[in-house]
Amino acid sequence: MCLPLGIDQGTYSERKCEHKQVMRLPPTGRQRQLCPVLLFYVDININCCMLDCAELSYEVTREVREACICLHLQQAARAVARRFDAALRPLGLTNGQFSLLMSLNRPAAPTIGNVSALLAMDRTTLTANLKPLVRRGLVAVAIDEADRRGRRLVLTASGRELLAAAVPVWRRTHEAIEAAMPKPDAARLRADLRALA
Numbered sequence: 001m002c003l004p005l006g007i008d009q010g011t012y013s014e015r016k017c018e019h020k021q022v023m024r025l026p027p028t029g030r031q032r033q034l035c036p037v038l039l040f041y042v043d044i045n046i047n048c049c050m051l052d053c054a055e056l057s058y059e060v061t062r063e064v065r066e067a068c069i070c071l072h073l074q075q076a077a078r079a080v081a082r083r084f085d086a087a088l089r090p091l092g093l094t095n096g097q098f099s100l101l102m103s104l105n106r107p108a109a110p111t112i113g114n115v116s117a118l119l120a121m122d123r124t125t126l127t128a129n130l131k132p133l134v135r136r137g138l139v140a141v142a143i144d145e146a147d148r149r150g151r152r153l154v155l156t157a158s159g160r161e162l163l164a165a166a167v168p169v170w171r172r173t174h175e176a177i178e179a180a181m182p183k184p185d186a187a188r189l190r191a192d193l194r195a196l197a
Contacts, residue, residue: 069196073196080177081095081096083173083176083177084098084170084173087169087170087172087173088166088169088170091162091165091166091169092162093162093166096129097129097132097133098163098166098170099119100115100119100126100129100130100133101133101138101139101155101159101162101163101166102163103115103118103119104139104153104154104155104159105155105160105163109142109152109153109154109155110152110153111144111150111151111152111153112126112127112150112151112152112153115153120197130153133159136158137156137158137159138155138156138158138159138162139153139154139155139156139159140153140154140156141153141154142154
């Protein structure tokens with residue numbers, strides 16, 4: 001294993017994982033700052049196997065770049081999100097806010113847990129994303145009558161009005177993105193994405 005510049009091999013402590021492989025860990029302080037890349041926190045419940053530095057060639061980078069589903073999904077998601085953000089900007093919305101508001105457009109006001117599950121978003125992030133919408137009067141947080149410890153999210157009249165204005169913008173943008181696909185098969189793409197989610 002190669003060591004970072006500025007750190008002597010003798011300053012490393014050795015620990016063994018359950019696979020009997022030795023990993024060298026830099027201590028805290030100045031040496032931690034010198035070695036941000038090669039700092040590893042070892043958990044006995046994880047596989048500690050690693051590539052040797054000599055094996056980490058540019059071919060590995062190309063392999064990940066060409067094959068990584070996560071990377072390609074992230075790239076596509078960011079590109080599509082930018083398109084929707086630009087289209088919705090005149091209305092003062094982001095694509096995430098549009099999706100959040102739309103998730104509240106249902107006969108009965110949903111709980112925070114319902115919306116969190118639908119948007120695949122943890123409750124802490126959802127709560128943070130709700131705050132600007134609540135401040136703008138687009139969403140109200142109400143006590144759950146069935147369980148007064150819980151909260152339900154209500155789309156206000158202002159929120160419904162803004163959402164109604166945003167729907168035609170969403171439709172136009174959505175149609176443009178589908179038309180730009182090399183082999184338009186949006187139904188298959190949606191099915192594959194749902195399978196991954």
